[in-house]
Amino acid sequence: MTNDNCTGALMSELRYEKLADDVAGMIAGGVLRAGERLPSVRKLAEERRVSISTAVQAFRQIEERGLVEARPQSGFFVRARPQPLLAPATQAAPETPVLVDLNQRLVGVLEANQQPGIVPLGAALPAPGLLPIAALHRRYASVARRFPNLLGGASHTDVNDPQLVRQLVRRSLSWGGPLDGEEIVVTNSCTEAMHLCLRAVTQPGDTVAVESPAYYVMLQLLESLGLKALEIPTEPETGISIPALDLATRDGKVAAVLLVPNASNPLGSVMPDASKKKLAQLMAARKVPVIEDDIYGDLCYAAQRPWPIKAFDRTGNVMLCASFSKCLSPALRCGFVAAGRYRAAVALQKMLVSGGTNPITQRVLAEALESGAYERHVRKLRRQFQNQVELMIAAVTRYFPAGTRIARPQGGFVLWVELPEKIDTAKLWKRAIAAGIAFVPGDLFSPSRLYRNCLRLNCGNPWSETIEAAVRRLGELAAG
Ligand SMILES: Cc1ncc(COP(=O)(O)O)c(C=O)c1O
Numbered sequence: 261m262t263n264d265n266c267t268g269a270l271m272s273e274l275r276y277e278k279l280a281d282d283v284a285g286m287i288a289g290g291v292l293r294a295g296e297r298l299p300s301v302r303k304l305a306e307e308r309r310v311s312i313s314t315a316v317q318a319f320r321q322i323e324e325r326g327l328v329e330a331r332p333q334s335g336f337f338v339r340a341r342p343q344p345l346l347a348p349a350t351q352a353a354p355e356t357p358v359l360v361d362l363n364q365r366l367v368g369v370l371e372a373n374q375q376p377g378i379v380p381l382g383a384a385l386p387a388p389g390l391l392p393i394a395a396l397h398r399r400y401a402s403v404a405r406r407f408p409n410l411l412g413g414a415s416h417t418d419v420n421d422p423q424l425v426r427q428l429v430r431r432s433l434s435w436g437g438p439l440d441g442e443e444i445v446v447t448n449s450c451t452e453a454m455h456l457c458l459r460a461v462t463q464p465g466d467t468v469a470v471e472s473p474a475y476y477v478m479l480q481l482l483e484s485l486g487l488k489a490l491e492i493p494t495e496p497e498t499g500i501s502i503p504a505l506d507l508a509t510r511d512g513k514v515a516a517v518l519l520v521p522n523a524s525n526p527l528g529s530v531m532p533d534a535s536k537k538k539l540a541q542l543m544a545a546r547k548v549p550v551i552e553d554d555i556y557g558d559l560c561y562a563a564q565r566p567w568p569i570k571a572f573d574r575t576g577n578v579m580l581c582a583s584f585s586k587c588l589s590p591a592l593r594c595g596f597v598a599a600g601r602y603r604a605a606v607a608l609q610k611m612l613v614s615g616g617t618n619p620i621t622q623r624v625l626a627e628a629l630e631s632g633a634y635e636r637h638v639r640k641l642r643r644q645f646q647n648q649v650e651l652m653i654a655a656v657t658r659y660f661p662a663g664t665r666i667a668r669p670q671g672g673f674v675l676w677v678e679l680p681e682k683i684d685t686a687k688l689w690k691r692a693i694a695a696g697i698a699f700v701p702g703d704l705f706s707p708s709r710l711y712r713n714c715l716r717l718n719c720g721n722p723w724s725e726t727i728e729a730a731v732r733r734l735g736e737l738a739a740g
Contacts, residue, residue, distance in 0.1 A: 279318035294654030298336040357467040357488035360707040373698040379730035382698035386720040399624045410619040420446045421622035427629035436571025439598045453581035453597040457551040460605035466515035473705030475525040489707040496667035499531035523556035526676040526716040528669020540572040550578045560671030576600030645673040651723040659735030673719045685715045697730045
């Protein structure tokens with residue numbers, strides 16, 4: 261190498277290091293915040309008058325320092341400061357099943373989330389502005405115009421729209437399907453799907469194994485059906501404990517397993533494929549039906565959409581439930597269950613419970629899926645939610661008391677937070693509501709009232725000064 265070449269190489273090295281240091285300085289100083297996107301390589305190169313390759317090298321260096329992360333097709337994003345992001349300790353779940361008694365308190369907590377002016381960090385709802393509501397209106401109008409006979413159909417005898425079923429089967433190819441169209445029952449929501457499955461395979465007084473912590477509506481369903489819940493320890497990263505489930509189902513006293521394997525609510529865990537396969541095999545061998553809720557499957561952050569347990573089901577023992585509430589609109593009230601060998605029993609329950617599902621909505625969904633609009637929308641939405649979760653993590657990290665721990669979700673838009681042990685989040689909730697801020701206290705995720713020092717935050721809303729101020733206030737209330 262000549263001296264000139266040497267000097268040139270050195271200069272370029274200095275340039276990209278300087279650029280990397282400047283960006284790192286902005287992150288350290290809070291100018292660039294966790295979850296924010298860095299300017300594009302091209303823009304930064306132009307603004308700093310350096311070559312594209314210098315800017316690329318600078319970005320690589322900042323990435324190596326762990327300050328930013330590259331997201332496919334989206335660019336570089338500032339990572340949250342990692343310090344308190346330890347997995348919360350799983351609290352020892354009780355070994356005996358209990359009757360659930362949460363409904364009354366839950367109704368109050370969920371109602372509070374809807375109060376006018378409240379900062380809605382409670383119920384897991386996406387902000388309406390992120391949903392394709394105008395496009396759905398157009399599709400409703402168009403479907404109603406083109407198919408005037410849809411409302412004239414006999415819904416009790418023909419529950420499913422064949423076009424929607426075909427789309428559901430087609431989509432299942434992307435996660436280890438195909439589903440069998442014959443096993444599908446279209447429902448009014450994922451909640452209805454789970455309700456029908458429970459009614460199909462359990463009797464009052466039976467025991468159902470659930471995750472701990474568990475999605476509270478699942479617990480409400482058990483309560484309303486007179487079923488007992490058996491809490492199975494669940495890890496923030498890898499989901500339900502297979503060894504614990506193995507133990508719990510040995511004596512034939514568990515009538516069903518009800519769980520959220522992909523981006524569980526509230527932990528955000530995703531079960532590894534090996535665990536899903538093991539669970540499917542184990543429960544098939546023991547003849548314990550599995551009811552899985554895959555509502556967040558399309559909202560997982562990994563490049564590859566995770567497979568549901570259903571993909572590993574060889575005997576028709578798994579009932580896969582999902583809906584469009586999180587991605588398109590909770591108001592659609594349309595979901596489905598692929599019920600495997602329980603199809604007939606589930607279809608009978610569907611007839612008894614609600615008879616049918618709005619045929620116009622079904623056709624609207626079928627067309628949204630067929631056109632590719634759903635896929636394009638969901639691709640953007642999952643990045644948006646990931647970003648919002650990152651910003652929430654950063655704010656909790658900044659404002660909550662020392663000793664706070666956070667489960668890092670792998671999908672969806674809720675965040676599970678563990679506060680220092682002395683803090684009772686049911687009491688904190690009352691003070692927060694008085695201050696105009698909603699969240700869900702941790703003990704509502706456990707029929708035996710574990711997680712009294714935990715809470716769940718909804719990250720379904722775009723970041724704003726109001727949310728930032730609410731998280732700061734929550735942190736102050738928790739500390740005080
Ligand atoms: C895990 C999970 N399942 C189901 C639902 C509700 O779905 P749907 O509106 O389709 O009943 C929610 C909503 O919070 C959820 O978090």
